[in-house]
Amino acid sequence: MRHTLAVLVENNPGVLARVAGLFSRRGYNIDSLAVGRTDNPAISRMTIVVEGDDRVLEQVTKQLHKLIDVIKISDITADEYVDRELVLIKVNAEPEKRGEIMQIADIFRARIVDLGRRTMILECTGNEGKIKAFEESLKPYGIKELVRTGKIAMLRGSRYTNINSNGSKEDD
Amino acid sequence: MKKSGAQILVDCLREQGVDTIFGYPGGAVLPIYDALYDADIRHILTRHEQGAAHAADGYARASGRPGVCLATSGPGATNLVTGIANAYMDSVPLVAFTGQVVTSQLGKDSFQEADITGITLPITKHNYLVKDVRDLARVIREAFHIATTGRPGPVLVDIPKDVSSAVIEYEDPGPVNLPGYRPVLEPSAEQLNRAAEAIARAERPVIYAGGGVVYSGAHRELRRFAELILAPVATTLMGLGGFPGDHPLALGMLGMHGSKYANYAVCECDLLIAVGVRFDDRVTGKLESFASQARIMHIDIDPAEIGKNVRVDIPLVGDVKRVLSALIERLKAKLPGAWQEKIQTWKKEYPITYEENGRLKPQQVIREIYRVTKGQARITTEVGQHQMWAAHYYTYTRPRTFISSGGLGTMGFGLPAAIGVQVACPGETVFDIAGDGSIQMNIQELATAVNYDLPVKVAILDNGYLGMVRQWQELFYNRRYSYSELVNPDFVKLAEAYGAEGIRVEKPADVRPALEQALATSKPVLIDFIIEREENVLPFVPPGESLDRMLG
Ligand SMILES: Cc1ncc(C[n+]2csc(CCOP(=O)(O)OP(=O)(O)O)c2C)c(N)n1
Ligand SMILES: [Mg+2]
Numbered sequence: 134m135r136h137t138l139a140v141l142v143e144n145n146p147g148v149l150a151r152v153a154g155l156f157s158r159r160g161y162n163i164d165s166l167a168v169g170r171t172d173n174p175a176i177s178r179m180t181i182v183v184e185g186d187d188r189v190l191e192q193v194t195k196q197l198h199k200l201i202d203v204i205k206i207s208d209i210t211a212d213e214y215v216d217r218e219l220v221l222i223k224v225n226a227e228p229e230k231r232g233e234i235m236q237i238a239d240i241f242r243a244r245i246v247d248l249g250r251r252t253m254i255l256e257c258t259g260n261e262g263k264i265k266a267f268e269e270s271l272k273p274y275g276i277k278e279l280v281r282t283g284k285i286a287m288l289r290g291s292r293y294t295n296i297n298s299n300g301s302k303e304d305d
Numbered sequence: 306m307k308k309s310g311a312q313i314l315v316d317c318l319r320e321q322g323v324d325t326i327f328g329y330p331g332g333a334v335l336p337i338y339d340a341l342y343d344a345d346i347r348h349i350l351t352r353h354e355q356g357a358a359h360a361a362d363g364y365a366r367a368s369g370r371p372g373v374c375l376a377t378s379g380p381g382a383t384n385l386v387t388g389i390a391n392a393y394m395d396s397v398p399l400v401a402f403t404g405q406v407v408t409s410q411l412g413k414d415s416f417q418e419a420d421i422t423g424i425t426l427p428i429t430k431h432n433y434l435v436k437d438v439r440d441l442a443r444v445i446r447e448a449f450h451i452a453t454t455g456r457p458g459p460v461l462v463d464i465p466k467d468v469s470s471a472v473i474e475y476e477d478p479g480p481v482n483l484p485g486y487r488p489v490l491e492p493s494a495e496q497l498n499r500a501a502e503a504i505a506r507a508e509r510p511v512i513y514a515g516g517g518v519v520y521s522g523a524h525r526e527l528r529r530f531a532e533l534i535l536a537p538v539a540t541t542l543m544g545l546g547g548f549p550g551d552h553p554l555a556l557g558m559l560g561m562h563g564s565k566y567a568n569y570a571v572c573e574c575d576l577l578i579a580v581g582v583r584f585d586d587r588v589t590g591k592l593e594s595f596a597s598q599a600r601i602m603h604i605d606i607d608p609a610e611i612g613k614n615v616r617v618d619i620p621l622v623g624d625v626k627r628v629l630s631a632l633i634e635r636l637k638a639k640l641p642g643a644w645q646e647k648i649q650t651w652k653k654e655y656p657i658t659y660e661e662n663g664r665l666k667p668q669q670v671i672r673e674i675y676r677v678t679k680g681q682a683r684i685t686t687e688v689g690q691h692q693m694w695a696a697h698y699y700t701y702t703r704p705r706t707f708i709s710s711g712g713l714g715t716m717g718f719g720l721p722a723a724i725g726v727q728v729a730c731p732g733e734t735v736f737d738i739a740g741d742g743s744i745q746m747n748i749q750e751l752a753t754a755v756n757y758d759l760p761v762k763v764a765i766l767d768n769g770y771l772g773m774v775r776q777w778q779e780l781f782y783n784r785r786y787s788y789s790e791l792v793n794p795d796f797v798k799l800a801e802a803y804g805a806e807g808i809r810v811e812k813p814a815d816v817r818p819a820l821e822q823a824l825a826t827s828k829p830v831l832i833d834f835i836i837e838r839e840e841n842v843l844p845f846v847p848p849g850e851s852l853d854r855m856l857g
Contacts, residue, residue: 143485146434147422154426188612195609201431201451204485296484 135164136190137216137286139294140179140197141205144170148202152179155200161185161193167283176204176296180216180285207294209286216286219258221246222268225275226253234274241267252277260284310438310469311340314402317445318346323373325349325364325728327357329384331377332417333404336469349728349757352749354381356721358388359747362397363725366708367683369522371398371453372725378404379417382463383424387715389459390428394712395543396516398457400448407467408436422463430458438471443478450481455488456607457520488606492623492631500602500619501635507576507600509644510536513559513588516543516711517581517605519704523626524548527580530629535639536578537648539567541588543711544581546701556648557657560588561846562693565655568844568852570648571596579603581625584614585712594851604628657697659840665813667691667766667836671698674736674764677820682734683708683726687719687743690772693842695738717746723761724754734762734824741767741793741833751803754829762823763831765796768838776841780856800831808832 142148149168156163164182171178183193190208197203226234226248234253238245243257257267261284268279288294308316314337318326325347330338341348351357354376361372372392376385382403392399406415422434431451433444441464448460504510518527524547531538531554538548539559548555556567571577577599582588589595592615602619603611611620621628659668671694674682684699686692686709701707708726710718723737737744744765754761768775774789800807806828810819816834823830843857 147426150423151426158427192609192613195611199607199609201483201486 134186135182135184136208136210137214137284138179138181138183138194139207139209139286140181140203141171141294141296142177142179143202143204144175144177145202148177151200151202152181152197155196156183156193159192159196161189165283167285180283182284204296205294209288209294212292213289214286215289216260216284217258218261218264218281218284219256220264220267220279220281221254221256222271222276223252223254223278224271225251225277227251230274234271237270241270243267306475307472308475309336309340309472310441310464311336313438313441313475314445314464314469315340315344315346317442318373319344321445321449322370326373326375327351327360327364327725328375329354329357329377329381331381331404333378333406333466334375334381334469336466337375337402337404337464349724349753351721351724351753353747354384355388355717356724356747356750356753358385358399358401359391359715359718359721360725360728360750360753361399361401362388362392362718363685363708363722364729365392365397365399365725366722367705367726368729369520369705370729371400371449373400373402375402376404377417378406378421379419382419382421386424386428387713389425389461391710391713391715391718392459393428393430395710396457396520397459398452399459400452401459401461403461403463404469405434405463405465408465409467411465421461425461428459429461432461432463434463434465435468436465438468438473439476441468442475446478446481447483450483451486455486489608489622490606490624490627492621492628496619496621497628497631497635500621501632503576503600503602503619504534504578504632504636508642509573509575510534510578511556511570511574511576511599512536512538512578512580513541513571513582514538514544514547514580515541515582516547517625518544518547521581521606521625522704523581523629524704526626526629526633528552530633533633533636533638535641535645537570537645539563539571541582541585541711542696542709545696545707546704549702550700551702553649556652558696560585560852561590561848562696562842563844563846563852564657564697565844565855566648566651568846568855569651569655572598572851572853574599577601579605580629581605583610586614589614589852590846591849591851663813664837665811665816665835667694667768667834667840668698669813670764670766670816670834670836671695671738673816673820674738675699677817677824678734678736682706682736683730685709685719685723685726685735685737687737687739687746688714688716688773689740689743690768690776690840690842691738691740691743691766694766716740716743720744720747720761720763721750721753723763724750724759727754727759727761735760737761737763739763739765740772741765741769741796742771742791744796745793748799751800751805751829751831755804758827759829760827761829763829765831765833766836767793767796767833768836768840769793770838772840773842775839779839779841780845780847796831796833805829805831809835811835
């Protein structure tokens with residue numbers, strides 16, 4: 134099963150290497166990992182999608198906790214959350230095909246962010262399913278290049294994954 | 306007040322109560338060595354950085370205080386790596402300082418640059434590269450805090466030369482504040498109640514005790530706990546001394562080279578109480594059949610150990626000493642019954658013995674060392690057959706008296722570790738029980754022992770083989786002794802060349818006089834015991850087998 138972890142870390146040099154090294158060393162499978170600063174510049178947030186059964190997940194969480202730079206881990210898989218990924222796709226777009234491609238973009242609420250003589254770059258955000266469908270729809274035209282950010286996620290409603298007032302490490 | 310980085314380091318070490326460091330100088334640590342020149346800290350110059358790391362490790366294991374080592378950048382730092390990995394595997398509080406090239410040269414493959422924080426990432430509890438001298442004091446305080454609290458472990462602090470030489474107006478960084486680091490020491494009441502209930506209900510309990518007992522200082526609590534519930538106690542290699550080896554409830558070691566009665570007890574128990582252990586494969590053998598009739602209770606300070614290798618029915622996260630104390634309060638004394646009787650029968654039926662044939666046997670040497678030291682010596686070991694004989698034939702009754710490389714199994718550990726132990730315990734007798742192969746991996750440290758008048762005794766059980774390798778080749782590779790036979794130097798002459806005393810023993814009758822002679826001098830002494838060449842360590846559970854399938 135795939136789990137989505139929200140991990141708050143101290144924004145220290147090497148923290149990404151520590152997390153990535155832990156996963157590879159212990160043989161855990163990362164599906165995706167996205168990282169960026171939070172509203173507090175000293176703290177970064179990682180969204181890690183990891184594949185494994187409950188036992189593996191328990192180990193992943195505990196081993197992550199052992200990293201001194203890791204402040205908090207939340208497995209939000211079972212909760213209501215919003216997840217998004219952004220993809221940029223450069224696709225073949227001969228003038229006679231552009232209309233069709235623009236229609237596809239419309240359907241997916243994607244944006245055209247660059248127009249070359251024979252190519253277009255489209256930008257699309259959404260959850261994994263949407264991104265996948267979007268990619269499939271563009272495939273017939275010939276995808277020249279594709280880059281995606283990896284998934285980021287946030288709990289819905291008033292619940293949040295943040296450092297609580299006393300700043301202690303916990304998982305919920 | 307103005308201070309250099311090196312001065313800050315020295316002051317922080319003093320503040321941490323460090324009295325001794327083990328190190329080796331070089332270009333990138335010259336500012337630090339200059340500050341050490343007139344510092345109130347003893348520096349032991351080992352003859353190899355690996356020796357410094359192991360000595361600091363031995364110092365820490367014997368004293369319970371953090372061990373400190375220091376090396377220069379590049380090769381100095383990489384020479385520490387085995388020692389750091391060794392401390393990591395055995396959860397030893399070690400703080401390693403390394404010099405580094407100046408910050409402007411970092412990442413340029415500069416002379417003697419090695420990315421030591423990168424290299425040691427998977428073998429340290431945490432590590433730091435200090436790029437700004439203003440961070441140095443904070444980092445050093447954090448390093449000692451992390452190394453010594455929770456589950457102990459090594460921490461490395463890498464200090465570029467311009468950082469150690471920079472002079473700043475010093476400001477105290479205040480107490481350690483690590484939001485991501487809060488070890489759990491107190492067990493939860495709910496877990497304790499469940500555990501107490503399970504213990505009360507158990508009919509055939511066995512305690513499986515490891516290094517965590519020794520490190521948390523819980524040997525008295527363990528004894529009271531075992532006596533209260535009348536559970537026999539099997540220890541791991543790391544746990545030897547954590548429970549008195551001469552106690553009626555003692556089962557000795559379990560696992561691959563465990564006693565038969567310890568392994569039988571584990572196979573037949575209905576409750577296995579694991580205390581400060583990590584279910585290493587050398588202990589469990591085939592996992593599917595390990596303690597297969599038992600519910601498993603696991604007491605450990607590291608939550609990540611719970612359920613890592615085996616399913617655990619009753620977890621108890623916390624400091625072993627506090628957990629045991631809390632359990633004792635909740636438990637009533639048990640009465641002896643069939644289980645206790647069965648254990649005693651097994652102990653009588655399957656004692657650990659060897660065959661005497663008039664030739665010099667390694668087991669006899671260890672027994673004699675035990676007798677002449679009245680069981681009061683601190684024993685370190687190298688790795689191999691001699692290590693297992695040292696575990697079986699010397700009886701350890703106090704914690705921190707058996708010091709051996711468990712998790713990493715590092716040949717070359719014993720001599721430098723003995724040096725660290727002797728520094729931590731002046732006036733005590735320290736023996737390195739060594740193999741003829743292992744001793745040559747850090748033999749240069751004899752010079753250190755002589756240099757600092759450290760009267761360590763080295764007992765080489767000289768079988769002319771990499772004996773443990775030979776034993777496996779004998780048993781599993783049809784006696785094809787591929788590159789396991791040794792051509793050795795004259796160890797007696799070698800000892801003498803270093804300025805130590807050397808003695809050779811070839812006959813059983815000469816063992817005791819040689820040991821007495823060794824103890825009579827305050828010099829380091831090396832005794833070369835020429836032992837039966839193809840003696841095997843028994844009993845022996847072949848790798849991957851169930852614990853009750855013992856050879857011998
Ligand atoms: C650094 C290192 N290299 C290799 C090994 C593998 N190894 C384990 S025991 C052993 C033989 C040790 O020989 P010796 O020190 O003579 O001890 P004996 O088994 O003969 O008592 C070897 C090579 C090891 N444990 N450590
Ligand atoms: Mg040998």
